[in-house]
């Protein structure tokens with residue numbers, strides 16, 4: 048096969064790809080449909096030329112005529128498209144002659160497929176070249192029909208261009224530029240040049256459609272052309288670009304060959320050509336990699352850098368007000384918008400700041416019953432998870448163009464939101480959710496460049512909103528804890544000092560959570576970004592997925608820690624402690640077996656039911672059991688005992704003083720006794736402190752601290768008796784509330 052035949056087929060394939068993408072993404076939209084049809088016709092046109100240039104093809108006359116039929120359909124579908132683009136609703140009906148022409152022309156030309164002699168007088172082979180002689184009158188008819196339809200199409204587009212603004216204007220510009228280049232050169236090589244008698248360069252025509260493909264794909268990705276939401280990966284874009292360029296490149300070389308052929312001979316020119324391709328390939332590849340990065344994916348904004356800078360802010364700035372201010376500032380700088388607003392409005396908080404046109408930040412008023420807040424408060428993030436096509440982000444542009452409703456909004460809500468956004472001069476609204484609840488909004492003004500927000504921008508904003516949610520939550524927690532510490536400082540009783548310990552656990556936990564959460568969110572954010580860009584069969588995809596899921600797991604752990612610090616309320620459930628211990632032990636029986644640990648269970652039969660938080664209590668048991676297991680690496684015996692104490696106030700049986708009225712009536716006791724390595728004397732006072740651990744690298748030092756907090760919140764006590772080398776016994780004492788006994 049000749050090189051030019053091959054590159055014609057490649058061009059046909061590229062057009063076919065574009066057509067399929069547009070068609071599959073566009074749904075029932077008449078704009079995308081007519082456009083896809085036009086591009087499909089271009090593919091047919093290129094394919095026809097490929098078949099025609101095939102050597103010794105007996106049906107070359109058919110294929111030659113076929114290219115003209117395809118051309119007629121290009122003109123018709125392009126006209127159809129141009130008539131309704133970019134908004135079918137405001138398009139006037141075409142006047143009758145144009146309508147007749149747009150239907151009649153391709154029909155007539157197709158009819159000629161059965162009698163190609165209508166257009167072509169003769170087709171002769173002269174050495175390597177084929178010489179075609181047209182019948183002048185039919186050719187004139189064709190040329191006029193084609194040019195009229197194309198011309199009317201462009202006229203339509205240009206009129207629309209003048210009336211339009213913003214994103215639409217940008218879209219029309221790309222459509223006109225792309226199709227314009229293809230149309231001008233295509234008709235030059237396929238209509239005008241043959242008209243003047245030279246048909247030897249007709250194979251060049253279809254390649255100019257590559258410009259169209261380029262412009263249109265660019266506009267689809269960056270300006271959501273024809274409302275197509277398409278996120279192509281870097282690699283795809285870059286390989287498509289590379290293929291297109293190679294086609295154009297080869298085309299040029301073939302052309303050069305034609306001129307040098309006489310002087311240097313066919314072989315020499317072939318060698319020069321291949322050499323040029325070989326030499327050009329590497330630099331070309333690099334050039335394209337860089338160009339794709341720059342044109343399609345980075346532009347002015349470097350998402351990696353922005354995320355990096357933001358997560359630094361998130362971990363450094365703990366004061367809510369300063370946090371909001373720096374986020375607003377950073378978004379203003381990065382997205383180059385004319386302003387940026389950050390609002391936090393929850394039941395307990397009300398804070399909003401915004402930048403002005405110079406980027407200076409100040410508080411701005413924002414109200415609880417603002418339509419945007421009400422809109423987002425009414426939907427939960429789950430809503431979006433179920434419908435992945437729906438974005439959380441509201442775009443002003445999309446609210447204006449409701450030819451294709453983007454969110455399932457009723458008309459009232461739509462106009463309401465639109466005017467709210469216009470009042471604030473914002474282009475988009477990004478909700479910040481923490482734990483399924485709306486906690487704030489990121490509102491960005493229009494880009495100073497006049498560009499729209501690209502799909503990549505929106506994805507980035509979603510990630511930022513998620514990170515900001517965590518940071519805001521942390522900042523708020525930090526504030527609450529500070530307040531709690533202040534309150535504690537004022538009082539002096541024994542009880543409160545105990546609680547202060549708890550609060551310090553809380554504070555420390557929050558600090559740690561804070562430090563860990565931010566890098567975690569970055570890890571998750573970047574991993575998600577990378578996964579998005581990665582093809583399915585990429586060798587690193589699996590690893591990245593593991594990173595993602597492990598990071599999510601860690602995030603859950605941290606979240607639990609934060610929950611703990613927040614002094615979560617206690618669920619009040621009637622719990623049979625014996626049963627709960629058995630259930631917990633069931634989780635660990637297998638592990639005990641393989642670790643050579645014998646479990647002894649001694650349950651008091653008359654144990655009263657308690658009102659406790661079952662889950663939290665279970666967590667305490669697990670912590671103690673795990674510690675006992677850790678202390679017996681070579682095996683041993685673990686005895687779990689429950690006891691009911693029924694004494695009346697004055698008893699000192701348990702070694703508890705009279706200043707502890709909680710235990711004055713009824714209580715139960717749970718013992719975990721192991722035969723492990725025991726605890727050093729000097730460690731005993733510290734083991735309940737947060738982050739105290741002797742298990743270097745393996746322990747967090749939080750198990751006992753957390754357990755202590757839980758038992759304390761239940762009004763109980765946890766104590767330890769141990770000697771180094773002689774095992775350890777942990778004793779939990781919990782008060783029995785009277786009503787529970789009655790219940791029992």
Ligand code: ADP
Nearest residue numbers: 674675678725734740741746747748749750751
């Ligand atoms: P971690 O288990 O992560 O170290 P914990 O707060 O649960 O954190 O325990 C703190 C420390 O208390 C442990 O590192 C260990 O030195 C000591 N410890 C706890 N339980 C036992 C036990 N049953 N036997 C011996 N030492 C224990």
